[in-house]
Amino acid sequence: QVQLQESGPGLVKPSQTLSLTCTVSGGSISSGGYYWSWIRQHPGKGLEWIGYIYYSGSTYYNPSLKSRVTISVDTSKNQFSLKLSSVTAADTAVYYCARSQLVVAFDIWGQGTMVTVSS
Amino acid sequence: DIQMTQSPSTLSASVGDRVTITCRASQSISSWLAWYQQKPGKAPKLLIYKASSLESGVPSRFSGSGSGTEFTLTISSLQPDDFATYYCQQYNSYPVTFGQGTKVEIK
Numbered sequence: 001q002v003q004l005q006e007s008g009p010g011l012v013k014p015s016q017t018l019s020l021t022c023t024v025s026g027g028s029i030s031s032g033g034y035y036w037s038w039i040r041q042h043p044g045k046g047l048e049w050i051g052y053i054y055y056s057g058s059t060y061y062n063p064s065l066k067s068r069v070t071i072s073v074d075t076s077k078n079q080f081s082l083k084l085s086s087v088t089a090a091d092t093a094v095y096y097c098a099r100s101q102l103v104v105a106f107d108i109w110g111q112g113t114m115v116t117v118s119s
Numbered sequence: 120d121i122q123m124t125q126s127p128s129t130l131s132a133s134v135g136d137r138v139t140i141t142c143r144a145s146q147s148i149s150s151w152l153a154w155y156q157q158k159p160g161k162a163p164k165l166l167i168y169k170a171s172s173l174e175s176g177v178p179s180r181f182s183g184s185g186s187g188t189e190f191t192l193t194i195s196s197l198q199p200d201d202f203a204t205y206y207c208q209q210y211n212s213y214p215v216t217f218g219q220g221t222k223v224e225i226k
Contacts, residue, residue: 047206
């Protein structure tokens, strides 16, 4: 059973870079056929897709965040990571990593990690 | 971006009720629609994909229908475990987008 687990700092200062890692267990990122995404949810609000990466390293980002987002993959560690630069209070949210297939949408999610942007 | 609009935003219902939630897309998304259930402090859980396909392990009281721009999620007989917030999501084109959510409350 594939499981995802987010990790990273829960507090980031304004203007700094938010960095999170998602560790995949129970399956290999390199097996192909799946897209690995980051999704966030502002407190009490809906869901916003940030971007995805394929095991080959190809990425696609939400245009609304594209200038500040980098998603990378480390197949040797079975992890993928999110970097969001120049954060402000508006980036305070619960960040989820999730797996999708082209047909099935997001079928497996991490538990989520709360990130607060504050000085 | 494709805008997803859910209605109602909040729904009050009793155990045993039949519940229907509607999701409308700003343009045609064929059948590339998913439904999720989210409980407080938890990640969303996939219920339905490709508009009407039930995810493995999801109770059969959940069903989805629709294509193009209008979709529905139906719970045939609401159970205590079903009180939660439900989101639709289109994956016809990137960026994928979600509806604003429908909270199902106890009446």
